[in-house]
Amino acid sequence: MDNSANVATTTTPKKKTKLCEICNVQRPVLKRPKTGQMICKECFYQVFEDEIHHTIVSNNLFKRGDRVAIGASGGKDSTVLAEVLTLLNKKYDYGLDLFLLSIDEGITGYRDDSLETVKRNQEQYQIPLKILSYKELYNWTMDEIVKEIGLKGNCTFCGVFRRQALDRGAVILKANKIVTGHNADDIAETVLMNLLRGDIPRLQRCVYIITGSEGALPRSKPFKYTYQKEIVMYAYFKKLDYFSTECIYAPNAYRGHARDFLKDLEAVRPSIIIDIIHSAENFHFREENKMPVQRNCTQCGYICSNDICMACDLLKNLNSGLAKVKLSINLKRKDKDQQVLDNSNNNNNNNNNNTNTFNNNLKSTLEIKTNN
Numbered sequence: 476m477d478n479s480a481n482v483a484t485t486t487t488p489k490k491k492t493k494l495c496e497i498c499n500v501q502r503p504v505l506k507r508p509k510t511g512q513m514i515c516k517e518c519f520y521q522v523f524e525d526e527i528h529h530t531i532v533s534n535n536l537f538k539r540g541d542r543v544a545i546g547a548s549g550g551k552d553s554t555v556l557a558e559v560l561t562l563l564n565k566k567y568d569y570g571l572d573l574f575l576l577s578i579d580e581g582i583t584g585y586r587d588d589s590l591e592t593v594k595r596n597q598e599q600y601q602i603p604l605k606i607l608s609y610k611e612l613y614n615w616t617m618d619e620i621v622k623e624i625g626l627k628g629n630c631t632f633c634g635v636f637r638r639q640a641l642d643r644g645a646v647i648l649k650a651n652k653i654v655t656g657h658n659a660d661d662i663a664e665t666v667l668m669n670l671l672r673g674d675i676p677r678l679q680r681c682v683y684i685i686t687g688s689e690g691a692l693p694r695s696k697p698f699k700y701t702y703q704k705e706i707v708m709y710a711y712f713k714k715l716d717y718f719s720t721e722c723i724y725a726p727n728a729y730r731g732h733a734r735d736f737l738k739d740l741e742a743v744r745p746s747i748i749i750d751i752i753h754s755a756e757n758f759h760f761r762e763e764n765k766m767p768v769q770r771n772c773t774q775c776g777y778i779c780s781n782d783i784c785m786a787c788d789l790l791k792n793l794n795s796g797l798a799k800v801k802l803s804i805n806l807k808r809k810d811k812d813q814q815v816l817d818n819s820n821n822n823n824n825n826n827n828n829n830t831n832t833f834n835n836n837l838k839s840t841l842e843i844k845t846n847n
């Protein structure tokens with residue numbers, strides 16, 4: 476049977492082409508995770524950068540003439556941070572001197588590769604780069620620490636050492652501010668973690684956009700309200716050069732639970748990330764839950780809330796061979812105090828040299844600060 480007449484007359488109605496919900500001109504290429512809007516690439520760049528500019532201005536993160544050290548790990552967050560800060564600094568004439576500051580934790584097959592990315596970023600953004608290593612500062616690499624204590628608890632060492640290392644690197648750069656690429660997902664995760672642990676002082680502090688303002692080096696998070704998914708999209712569409720591998724040493728397990736929980740919640744309610752941050756910003760805390768008064772570590776001078784800072788304490792245990800034993804006590808809750816003391820006595824004499832190297836290294840970075 477000949478159907479040609481039918482074919483000619485039965486045309487399906489043309490679908491109306493959807494346009495970007497912001498400019499109404501271009502075809503949309505993505506759905507914004509934060510708002511659900513279908514938008515084009517150019518409008519995405521614009522809203523993404525505008526929101527960060529708004530966060531910076533409304534929270535007074537910078538002032539003209541600031542020397543800002545960008546904590547640069549070579550990962551997506553800090554690479555996008557370097558890109559956006561370079562761009563906004565020019566566009567709005569912030570008047571900032573930007574620096575890349577990378578901490579080399581000494582993790583073979585991970586940090587050495589990501590540092591190569593940061594070295595390329597230095598060229599791409601024309602920002603000076605300073606690399607400071609745990610080995611120089613503490614006389615230990617993370618590879619050596621993991622060899623000594625195993626995988627359990629190694630993130631504690633790394634986190635404490637990195638925090639100090641960033642401050643000390645900033646002092647060397649004569650920077651007066653540090654920025655990191657912590658994003659809204661990181662902060663919401665930290666809120667959940669502190670809530671689940673009942674750590675009230677940290678629960679209060681973790682949503683501050685600026686921390687450390689009691690010392691000489693305030694540290695801020697321009698991505699506090701920026702979704703991780705949007706950072707990844709921005710890096711992808713702009714074809715930024717970043718390194719995307721997880722640390723080879725097991726990531727913090729407890730944070731992993733909070734992250735999984737958050738992802739499940741986000742699938743049901745995308746605004747959950749910002750909702751958690753806003754909720755935590757509005758908690759009211761009793762006076763006695765405030766962080767303890769800050770003073771200076773009696774060994775290295777770093778700002779802390781006890782006689783000696785966490786880094787010196789951890790290092791003392793590492794150098795005396797105690798770290799491994801202490802962690803296993805915490806984990807297994809066995810009464811092995813005597814063994815710990817014995818280990819300590821045996822090892823103390825051998826390790827005095829290491830401790831001295833560390834204190835001299837740290838003191839020298841502090842002296843640079845004093846001399847300025």
Ligand SMILES: Nc1ncnc2c1ncn2[C@@H]1O[C@H](COP(=O)(O)OP(=O)(O)OP(=O)(O)O)[C@@H](O)[C@H]1O
Pocket residue numbers: 545546547548549550551552553554576577578579580637654655656657661
């Ligand atoms: N080795 C490092 N040197 C300098 N800054 C670092 C380093 N590691 C982390 N940071 C800073 O802390 C932020 C949060 O680090 P985290 O380890 O949570 O990595 P992340 O969320 O994967 O971020 P990124 O994608 O930038 O690596 C980073 O964005 C960066 O600003």
